[in-house]
Amino acid sequence: MTNGKLFALSLSLAFGALGAFSVAQAAPVTTEGTGTGKHGDLVAAVTFDNGKIQAIDIKKSNENKILAEKVFTDMKNAMIEHNTADVDLVSGATMSSKALQDAVKAAAEKAGVTLAGPVVLMKRATKVPESSVYDVVVIGAGGAGFSAAITAKDAGASVVVLEKMPTVGGNSLISGAEMAAANNWVQRKLGILDDSVERHFEDTMKGGDYKGDPAVVRTMVENALPAALWCRDVIGVEFQEDNLFFFGGHSRKRSLIPKGATGMEFIQKFMAAAKKRDIPIITGMKAEELVKSPEGRIVGVKATMDGKTYTFNAKNGVIIASGGFAANVEMRAKANPFYGAGFKTTNAPGATGDGIVMGEKAGAQVVNMDLIQTYPMCDPITGAIELIDDARFEGAILVNQEGKRFVEELERRDVMSKAILEQTGQYCYALFNDAIEKKSHAITHHQDEVEVFTKAGILHKADTIEEAAEFFKIPVENLKATVARVNEFAKTGKDLDFNYRARFVDLSTGPYWIYRGVPSCHHTMGGLKINPKAQVLDKNDKPIPGLWAAGEVTGSTHGTNRLGSNAYADIIVFGRIAGAEAAAAK
Numbered sequence: 001m002t003n004g005k006l007f008a009l010s011l012s013l014a015f016g017a018l019g020a021f022s023v024a025q026a027a028p029v030t031t032e033g034t035g036t037g038k039h040g041d042l043v044a045a046v047t048f049d050n051g052k053i054q055a056i057d058i059k060k061s062n063e064n065k066i067l068a069e070k071v072f073t074d075m076k077n078a079m080i081e082h083n084t085a086d087v088d089l090v091s092g093a094t095m096s097s098k099a100l101q102d103a104v105k106a107a108a109e110k111a112g113v114t115l116a117g118p119v120v121l122m123k124r125a126t127k128v129p130e131s132s133v134y135d136v137v138v139i140g141a142g143g144a145g146f147s148a149a150i151t152a153k154d155a156g157a158s159v160v161v162l163e164k165m166p167t168v169g170g171n172s173l174i175s176g177a178e179m180a181a182a183n184n185w186v187q188r189k190l191g192i193l194d195d196s197v198e199r200h201f202e203d204t205m206k207g208g209d210y211k212g213d214p215a216v217v218r219t220m221v222e223n224a225l226p227a228a229l230w231c232r233d234v235i236g237v238e239f240q241e242d243n244l245f246f247f248g249g250h251s252r253k254r255s256l257i258p259k260g261a262t263g264m265e266f267i268q269k270f271m272a273a274a275k276k277r278d279i280p281i282i283t284g285m286k287a288e289e290l291v292k293s294p295e296g297r298i299v300g301v302k303a304t305m306d307g308k309t310y311t312f313n314a315k316n317g318v319i320i321a322s323g324g325f326a327a328n329v330e331m332r333a334k335a336n337p338f339y340g341a342g343f344k345t346t347n348a349p350g351a352t353g354d355g356i357v358m359g360e361k362a363g364a365q366v367v368n369m370d371l372i373q374t375y376p377m378c379d380p381i382t383g384a385i386e387l388i389d390d391a392r393f394e395g396a397i398l399v400n401q402e403g404k405r406f407v408e409e410l411e412r413r414d415v416m417s418k419a420i421l422e423q424t425g426q427y428c429y430a431l432f433n434d435a436i437e438k439k440s441h442a443i444t445h446h447q448d449e450v451e452v453f454t455k456a457g458i459l460h461k462a463d464t465i466e467e468a469a470e471f472f473k474i475p476v477e478n479l480k481a482t483v484a485r486v487n488e489f490a491k492t493g494k495d496l497d498f499n500y501r502a503r504f505v506d507l508s509t510g511p512y513w514i515y516r517g518v519p520s521c522h523h524t525m526g527g528l529k530i531n532p533k534a535q536v537l538d539k540n541d542k543p544i545p546g547l548w549a550a551g552e553v554t555g556s557t558h559g560t561n562r563l564g565s566n567a568y569a570d571i572i573v574f575g576r577i578a579g580a581e582a583a584a585a586k
Contacts, residue, residue: 401472
């Protein structure tokens with residue numbers, strides 16, 4: 001073979017190899033990346049072709065489906081369109097957003113792909129008219145807002161719901177969503193036959209140190225069971241049929257538990273009910289100002305979205321259901337300096353008190369603003385409520401760093417929080433065993449928290465008391481002595497130390513779970529003053545025509561301290577009342 005032929009053959013082979021290599025490099029490749037969200041690891045499989053993102057498939061996620069909806073639609077699509085992980089985070093779902101970003105970046109690194117840099121997304125186009133007319137305008141798409149809107153619509157009114165956040169639900173979505181109602185159907189099934197509306201009324205008044213408005217409280221407790229039945233029979237909410245929770249401050253076990261033990265069950269069913277009724281829910285629309293007629297009637301709302309102003313005229317009136325202000329540190333500190341920056345919050349980021357500010361500017365009376373509640377057992381890292389704390393309602397005990405009990409586990413939230421803050425490190429632990437888990441299902445229902453808390457070292461599963469003590473460096477003999485004493489109380493049915501109002505469960509056998517908790521700002525009892533018809537009152541205690549309010553934006557119901565599970569009773573009862581009253585207004 002001549003040198004020329006050898007060169008030609010070599011060139012041919014080289015080009016052939018290059019061609020094969022090019023084809024291999026150009027073929028799509030899929031790699032997986034992991035990011036840590038609010039509820040555990042998020043795993044995304046990302047397909048790349050020629051260095052560009054072609055698809056993002058979420059393989060694993062325990063993130064809240066409603067809160068993270070736009071993360072897995074708008075944000076994901078923007079990443080694909082712009083070939084970058086650095087796109088705008090979804091407000092209200094920051095941790096879920098960052099988890100997706102981290103997962104996509106990790107997948108790109110595995111694939112050897114360099115993504116584009118950060119992009120500022122164009123503001124979305126909207127089809128909302130600058131001015132529109134409805135019978136009733138509802139501000140806020142949480143439990144109170146949905147209850148009001150659906151009730152008003154069913155009464156024949158045209159309704160629109162304005163929600164400033166990109167997703168619906170607010171605190172109603174992320175709460176445990178238990179609902180107090182005396183004489184409910186589950187009580188009867190469980191043989192609890194000595195409860196009454198009057199007991200519920202007295203518990204609520206006493207729990208708030210008799211600072212709640214008696215007429216408003218009575219309206220809530222009298223309508224709690226009809227509201228729960230409406231949720232079940234009209235909205236389609238499913239409740240656990242074989243269990244109730246015994247929340248602190250209640251004298252009877254009366255709190256209904258939704259399927260899954262979170263607000264997801266309520267909000268998903270509310271969304272479906274609103275869709276069925278063609279009720280428009282406009283997210284990303286921030287109410288800014290109540291429009292008042294020359295005669296003093298509230299006749300509309302001015303709102304903004306993407307820097308543009310919209311007017312929603314209300315022929316009958318406006319319902320404010322925008323929640324409290326526990327997520328507004330500045331507002332908290334102004335109302336009560338003790339609850340300033342030193343506390344995290346359990347609340348959704350939208351709970352910034354906007355409705356209270358708007359109402360007050362329109363002449364509403366504001367009451368009890370200094371009354372702020374902390375939830376006793378919350379995530380020390382994020383401040384979010386520990387939903388696994390459901391175990392406490394079925395017998396979990398609280399111990400301090402010294403391994404000793406220091407407060408009744410079913411006391412009022414404010415009393416418990418104060419007691420925890422007086423302990424070493426201003427935190428405590430809850431301890432329970434498998435017998436309690438079989439009753440509470442705290443671990444079963446909240447596997448996402450179990451994953452996150454275990455990884456963070458907040459929660460530990462142990463086979464023995466000794467192992468549980470060792471993990472958190474609690475004096476072993478102290479903890480064993482505390483457990484032994486509780487076991488005696490479980491036998492006798494009487495707590496000689498703190499007068500536990502239920503009955504303890506024997507803790508002799510494992511496995512055990514132990515978790516750390518701290519108090520976190522949970523509920524703001526102050527807000528707009530209302531009457532039993534949910535009408536907002538002015539500074540002379542006269543109703544402001546055309547203005548109603550429901551839920552945590554109000555300040556008349558709970559006095560100094562809200563009892564657990566009274567929030568859902570409050571938002572549903574007064575949401576329904578406000579909706580009915582506004583629909584009937586002339």
